[in-house]
Amino acid sequence: MLKLSTKGQYGVRAMFEVAKGYPDVPITIKEISKRQDVSVAYLEQILNKLRKGGLIVSVKGPGGGYILSRGPEAISIGEILLELEGPVAITACQDPASGCVRVDGCVTALLWKALGEKIEGFLRTITLNDLLNGSLREITKVGA
Amino acid sequence: MLKLSTKGQYGVRAMFEVAKGYPDVPITIKEISKRQDVSVAYLEQILNKLRKGGLIVSVKGPGGGYILSRGPEAISIGEILLELEGPVAITACQDPASGCVRVDGCVTALLWKALGEKIEGFLRTITLNDLLNGSLREITKVGA
């Protein structure tokens, strides 16, 4: 349960590759495709969304590619996923896009809200930098 | 992102209704269907899974229905969802059922693992009793 679509997964991995080139080496889609084993065409879609979301900038022409628009310590996993998959919305009730009629009468509404906030909070604390320098190992251990 | 299927959502709401009858009033599928606005046929599937998982017991014949097999303070939301939707598995890598080839080389594996554990931990702490007595309101506020 609570699966993340491949778009989100690939997106994070793609951003990890782009982050490696920060601040001055553009990474091409082709290169990301090779390193992360995701098709070029699919990555185009993903990176396009991330660009429109302002997380990366593109450089066209030979020698071009993508570069992080901010430092890797300033881009959280939460931001990446938000751009690719929209806000955390455990249930339709919690999705700002759809809304729910019963809200007040629904005993579980608070539960899903709390869970969603928990998840978002966690994802906001992890940045691309954490992926780059492997500091996740500690976070995982503590289980905080 | 990170949606929960209706099966899980309805399941929790159904368990909430069953919990109301604990320890001696069996609740029929028909009654749950009315109160929670979910079709009888679909509830049959859901409650069957929960029964096989040992969370509820069924009483056949007239006057029958479903009863919690343990007190509402001893049944967590996590257990309910686990039975209906399987373990939290943000990515296929994290799913014990499928596994992942690259695991070690995958920079994000630890991230999804940590997130999954965070979610499971949270869901384990919330019980049906919390839904019954409305103690969720505080949990939500604290944001702990």
Place this chain on the structure above:
DNA sequence: ATAAACTTGACAAAATTACTAGAGTATTAT
């Protein structure tokens, strides 16, 4: 007996996911 209520497995419509295809635009090296 008979009606209430659960049990089970098969099946199907709808929605979502996970892509692929192809034509177009911008930039740079020569």
Place this chain on the structure above:
DNA sequence: ATAATACTCTAGTAATTTTGTCAAGTTTAT
């Protein structure tokens, strides 16, 4: 200028998952 590189954009589509329905049972209380 021209060719090569690389990003941009819109559709379309196959596979999968979700979200159920249906029908034919079985069990039990009265």
